[in-house]
Amino acid sequence: MSAATSVNRQGLFARLIRNPLGIVTLSYLLIVVLVAILAPVIAPMDPLLTDPASIMTPPDGIHLLGTDSAGRDVLSRLIFGAQATLIAAVIVVVVAIVVGVPSGLLAGYYAGKFDAIASWLSNMIMALPAMIVLLAVRTALGPSIYLIMTVFGVIIAPGFFRLTRSAVMGVRNELYVDAARVSGLSDMRIISKHIFTVVRAPIIIQSAMISGIAISIQSGLEFLGLGDTTLISWGTMINDGFRNIFVAPILVLWPSLIISLTIGAFALLGNAIRDGFLFRTLVLDTLRAMAV
């Protein structure tokens, strides 16, 4: 069994590398991650350094992408903004996996009452318009974007739940799982060793898509001015740009462009992995609807 697993693992990466789209998107995302981590080193200026004498200046030799409405360097803020954006995406994915995958494993493996309740809950959550729920959460808990993203992780967790559950149900009665059971392995071991292997690839695909959705939702809330406005993030930059759309329309362009590119890269990465695996999942597609 472990031989199969390692082939599988190797396959994922090898196939991704062979796919030109995979290479391009993977390297783009890698660069974004590196930029976020190395932001203090590579940013040309302090992203908080204001300059009342140069408000919304066009790009020049000092400010390569110009300055914003407080005279801060746009390029440096884009670079630092990658941090908050990626952290938000990671929070959503981690929360969604932590909530969705174990419950999906249990529901799929044991079925019965737990499955009935969990499935009902999952359908219930999926029926909610995420944005409206997040507005209610924001009213109650305040503007911390990380808190809001944690709640969003729970809202989007049914994606993982359904995916895991159906995958587990599909293999539960396969021969090798039966064999494992007969050979005396505990349920826990069967779940962790055999079944988890099956759902790993779709989880990775799903995580990529959800990262894109998380970025879209986060920047949307910040665009509305409902996020934490002191945070350096691409969403707050769009908010600043839209406030000054008549004075400096270009301010809205940079963050829009980088947000679109990054979400697109996550989507393409998901597609590339799926093409490599010829893996088809319905749940994946339905998730898109939440991100409008």
Place this chain on the structure above:
Amino acid sequence: MKHSKRIAASVAALAVAAVGLTGIAPAQAANKTDLVIGAVAEPTTWDPIGANIGHFIPYYQAVYDNLILRAPDGSYKPNLATKWQVADDSKSMTIDLRSGVKFTDGAAFNADAAKANLDAYIGGVGPYTAKLSGTTVSVVDSDTIKLTMSTPNPEIVYWLATTGSFMASPNVLKTAGLKTKPVGSGPYILDSATVGSQYVFKANPSYWDKSKQKFSKITIKFLSDATARLNALLGGQVDAAYLTAGTVAAAKSKGKTLYSNSRAVDYKGIVVFDRNGNKNPALGDVRVRQAMNYAIDRAALAKAVEVNAEPTTQIFSPAGTAYKKSLDNYYKFDLAKAKSLMAAAGYADGFTLNLNNWVEPNLNALVESYLKAINIKVNWVQDTNWYPNAKAGKFEAIIMSIFQGTDLVTAETATAKDGSWNCLKYESPAMKKAWAALSQSGTANQVKVQTANMNQIAVEEAWFVPFYRVLHYVATSNRVKTVVQAQNAVPYLYNYAPTGK
């Protein structure tokens, strides 16, 4: 950019198709006897008890008359009152009322109606009802009433001319229906209201003063977003709109007429509450507060954030008598001086200042940088309820834009020990003395002298860190003109007139 280009091309196709099919250009605001205003706020209630100044007052002016009219220059003119007389001690007032005026439901306006309205207002709970508290109203004859105040109220005329005397029909006073359906004697009648969107008023056919009724129909569109208001103005959906610093230049470049209130109505700045130093010991030291004042380059800040804002270090309005021009420049930007004051106070290494997350992120960022230069680190408290929480005494200081009312209001709210903007109840010996002098005799002259004195004290003791007075801008299309109103963010409804185009 590739995406947006493609999107752009397809929108163009769709748009052209739509316009081509119908053959009609985008909707224009209707003919010139109409007025459409883009407003930043909408009324919370039509009950006169809830009347508010600023962006709210034009709504009430459409449907109600008040006793005294406030002219654009701030002077007082007859309205439903034809004459009035305030006693020298500011403890009583006699008002002669106009006869022959009827409410739109047919009820007559007379002394009884006026008393019923004022009694309801005085006994009610609203933004400014407290300004008339302690007042009793008596009917002298059918067109005369007398107001008697338990304590001197030198500003009684101001309050009657703004929010305190909008007259509703006695038939609907104190009914729940009044909150959503106004019945007054005003120049217009509320025809339809879509809360959150727009209010349509039509001319009151039997109105007594046609000079206040220049349009056959007035629509006030509630557009809370500044960009949406500008878009509506540029797109011709509104004739007049309240603008912000970010939208003024665009309106000007597109040929709209700009009106700015030269006598600014609000100031922006840091209100330091914790002058006792209980929450943040540093703020208890006057030198620290003075250092904060010296650390901010007001001229540069005003230029960066606003359009034509007036730098100042005092909180009293130039419209009043407590204002002193020299106090606009009491603390000149001087980093070295600020640093030495910090050092003298023992805070050379600085401290952390907790501030509310004010709605203008760019202003916040600039202020943060100025304070950082003298080692004060700003911690932005993420609290959506900062306003009520500040009022409840949970903040050591806040950034805010504060209305500059009359001198007495500014003094009472900001410098009195129980003032609603003195949230941590600070009192200095000098200020205490000034208040004692004022309370001893509340005559108009004493108010003049002591409020000026209080202004001086508040500046010298650095109670506040004011940045600048903000100008309010209203822009109109060429179909409409207006006049700015003293001490109000937007023109009164009476100030608009058609240009004939």
Place this chain on the structure above:
Amino acid sequence: MLGFIVRRLLSGVLLLFVITTLAYFLVFFTVDGVAYRLLGDSATQSDILAKNHELGLDRPFFARYWDWLTAAIHGDFGTSWFNNERIIDALANRLPVTVTVVGIAILISAILAVVLGMAAAIKGGWIDRLVQLLAIAGFAVPAFVIAVISVTIFAITLSLLPATGWVPITEDPVGWLLSLILPTFALVIATVASSAQQIRSAIKNVYERDWVRTLRSRGIAEKEILFKHVLRAAAPSGLTVLSLQFVGMLGGSVIIESIFALPGMGQYAVTATGAGDTPVVMGVVVFTVVVVIVVNLVVDLINGWLNPKVRVK
């Protein structure tokens, strides 16, 4: 069939109850400060207490919850704290705006998606790849970015269309149509390609089934197979896609309505959120959940009618 409907309805009611209860506990957790914001700068402490009493905020939490729930069951969500409007009236005024914008958008999106999805599934080749590419692009560019860019170009720069606002159809049908173009456009662009892609996979899925091959081997014309059999079999997944898209657009309209100043539910929710008008936020949550449950129920019923197997499940 009847049992199926009753089961779904009961489940919907239970769902509504759970959600509204959770939401109530969440949003009414903090209500201090409302009176301050309502009364403004110069309110005194006794004014505040009086206002709190008037709003009933001085009563125990569970008493308030019970009153709210019993009133809500009778269709009364109370009045807004800030403008005294009855919330049910406000929602009734605002729902048509949202439903019109989202309804037209979903209609256009559905027609385009079905045409594109069918073309991609049947013709394959470049059109297939184009749909996939557009799906990624639509996924990548958030609707509000499309909206912002289109307002800048078509309303501000070219002055072709009104940038903001809403004209009731009864007042000016042409103005109504024009005010709808940009908002629906932003919603359609953001969703159409991904719907098309999903409809494509749904049709392809059906085509790969054995029974389609059997039909072909019997010599039945391709057209007949497609329109009589394949589309019918693919319809349930297609409908599910569209119903999810509808829920998504309801969320998306929150931002779109704010940009275009449309007096719909989304803008109502954003304004209320900013102001802390808690009863309104509650009303919007309840109303939206009701709309979603009804739409899902209708979709389930149509699916059950199309494919009896669903009902048994």
